[in-house]
Amino acid sequence: MSTLTLRPAPAPTGPPAVPATGAHARLDSRVRFGAGIALWAALLLVTGWWASGGGVRDLGGWESGLTSAGRLTGLLASVLLLVQVLLMARMPVLERAFGQDGLAALHRTVGFTSFTGMLAHVGLITWGYAAGELSAAPGELWDMTWTVPGMLPAAAGTACLVLVVVTSVRTARVRLRYESWHLLHLYAYLGVGLALPHQLWTGQEFTGSATRTVFWWGLWTAALLAVLVWRIALPLARSVRHRLVVTAVVPEGDGSVSVHLAGRRLDALGARAGQFLTWRFLSGTGWTRGHPYSLSAMPDGRSLRITVKDLGDGSAAVARLRPGTRVLVEGPFGRLTARARTAPDVLLIGAGVGITPLRALAEEFCAGPGRVTLVHRYAGTPLFARELTALARTRGCELVPVAGRRRGDGSWLGHGVGPVDDLTALRTWAPDLAHRDVYVCGPEVWTGLVLRTLTAAGVPAGRVHVEHFGW
Numbered sequence: 001m002s003t004l005t006l007r008p009a010p011a012p013t014g015p016p017a018v019p020a021t022g023a024h025a026r027l028d029s030r031v032r033f034g035a036g037i038a039l040w041a042a043l044l045l046v047t048g049w050w051a052s053g054g055g056v057r058d059l060g061g062w063e064s065g066l067t068s069a070g071r072l073t074g075l076l077a078s079v080l081l082l083v084q085v086l087l088m089a090r091m092p093v094l095e096r097a098f099g100q101d102g103l104a105a106l107h108r109t110v111g112f113t114s115f116t117g118m119l120a121h122v123g124l125i126t127w128g129y130a131a132g133e134l135s136a137a138p139g140e141l142w143d144m145t146w147t148v149p150g151m152l153p154a155a156a157g158t159a160c161l162v163l164v165v166v167t168s169v170r171t172a173r174v175r176l177r178y179e180s181w182h183l184l185h186l187y188a189y190l191g192v193g194l195a196l197p198h199q200l201w202t203g204q205e206f207t208g209s210a211t212r213t214v215f216w217w218g219l220w221t222a223a224l225l226a227v228l229v230w231r232i233a234l235p236l237a238r239s240v241r242h243r244l245v246v247t248a249v250v251p252e253g254d255g256s257v258s259v260h261l262a263g264r265r266l267d268a269l270g271a272r273a274g275q276f277l278t279w280r281f282l283s284g285t286g287w288t289r290g291h292p293y294s295l296s297a298m299p300d301g302r303s304l305r306i307t308v309k310d311l312g313d314g315s316a317a318v319a320r321l322r323p324g325t326r327v328l329v330e331g332p333f334g335r336l337t338a339r340a341r342t343a344p345d346v347l348l349i350g351a352g353v354g355i356t357p358l359r360a361l362a363e364e365f366c367a368g369p370g371r372v373t374l375v376h377r378y379a380g381t382p383l384f385a386r387e388l389t390a391l392a393r394t395r396g397c398e399l400v401p402v403a404g405r406r407r408g409d410g411s412w413l414g415h416g417v418g419p420v421d422d423l424t425a426l427r428t429w430a431p432d433l434a435h436r437d438v439y440v441c442g443p444e445v446w447t448g449l450v451l452r453t454l455t456a457a458g459v460p461a462g463r464v465h466v467e468h469f470g471w
């Protein structure tokens with residue numbers, strides 16, 4: 001194991017690599033703000049309709065109060081259910097503003113909230129209809145399911161959503177293979193669809209006026225169209241248009257291979273360094289399962305490259321791909337790109353196979369000494385050692401290899417750095433840390449430790465850009 005000498009970073013020279021306008025970052029932040037406002041406006045609107053329909057007045061009585069509260073939770077849950085679908089529809093404007101992991105985190109929060117609202121809706125309405133007698137509620141629920149129009153499909157839809165939520169709770173999720181969890185998760189679409197007849201036939205707030213009808217149908221149509229366009233039609237159209245094929249599979253050592261791909265008009269794919277796509281290699285069984293892999297080289301309009309570490313059956317199969325294999329892609333996705341950049345100087349911190357998107361970013365960003373520093377952490381054989389050394393030599397990026405096993409639970413650095421704490425080491429490599437954009441990619445726990453050090457160093461949250469390789 002090599003011991004790293006802590007070498008202070010050289011002073012930046014030359015003009016900044018990019019002007020620090022941060023225009024895209026500001027636009028993305030406005031989109032995030034606008035999306036938040038739209039969500040709250042929709043929730044307030046339906047609450048207003050509930051209140052104007054006697055919702056507040058009905059809260060005065062016990063039975064009517066239960067039913068009224070049940071109506072409100074049902075309305076809010078319905079809005080959130082459709083918002084959840086929109087969040088995962090891969091809409092480019094949201095993808096750019098939040099990033100896919102940001103959207104997934106929101107989807108999770110909104111999902112659990114909407115599910116709780118839906119359970120409260122079922123419980124409160126039934127309790128109210130059972131004349132406020134809790135013991136009579138199960139019988140009432142049974143009767144309503146069989147007699148109220150649209151309730152039977154709604155019950156089936158609720159069962160689908162229960163399945164999805166139960167398998168998404170962290171303790172259950174870690175026991176499932178990603179593929180199984182993902183397949184079960186698709187039942188959420190069925191659950192949402194089955195709730196529709198019940199809402200239209202019995203929900204006064206859904207059809208009580210032309211405005212309400214337009215609002216609900218508009219929301220439903222937007223959710224459906226978003227899924228059809230961005231999750232199905234666009235990936236298919238892109239795959240047909242660009243006709244991506246594997247051109248070579250090159251071993252990189254340490255159980256990793258690089259896959260080189262070529263295709264037509266790849267400039268129009270719009271992929272940027274730091275992004276990832278979901279890949280389906282048409283090489284036989286298992287092709288239906290898409291896997292997300294980041295670009296490991298800056299796209300040049302003619303070819304793409306990914307680098308994959310063997311972590312399971314899907315990634316192991318990549319090493320056996322043959323040149324000429326056709327590929328279907330979804331994406332590009334992710335905001336670990338120049339788009340998120342706000343400052344002229346950049347610090348890239350990557351570990352293990354998480355170095356892949358940073359390798360591509362280094363190629364795009366490196367433009368003179370002292371402007372870009374890449375901290376590369378690895379335990380065994382480093383990925384892209386030769387390529388990164390060449391980038392450092394020819395393009396002036398400052399390379400900091402951090403070798404060796406991690407030195408303990410609280411540190412994200414290897415034994416090679418010697419007896420200094422993580423913050424001191426990082427400040428030595430990048431003294432102007434707080435004024436840089438920092439891009440981070442690596443295992444989840446490791447990333448958490450890096451983020452802690454960055455916070456301690458005073459790097460503003462808006463300057464830290466992270467990609468997680470987990471789900």
Ligand SMILES: Cc1cc2nc3c(=O)[nH]c(=O)nc-3n(C[C@H](O)[C@H](O)[C@H](O)COP(=O)(O)OP(=O)(O)OC[C@H]3O[C@@H](n4cnc5c(N)ncnc54)[C@H](O)[C@@H]3O)c2cc1C
Nearest residue numbers: 178291292293294307308309312313314315356469470471
């Ligand atoms: C945004 C993103 C970018 C990624 N980029 C790269 C990359 O450039 N190079 C690389 O080697 N790996 C990358 N990964 C991880 C890679 O997708 C998984 O290692 C791979 O899908 C594992 O599939 P498997 O069938 O071989 O393994 P499995 O045995 O199914 O799983 C092995 C591990 O990978 C996780 N995993 C499996 N499928 C997925 C999936 N579809 N999405 C997320 N995690 C999954 C599992 O939770 C498990 O921890 C990336 C992941 C994400 C989310």
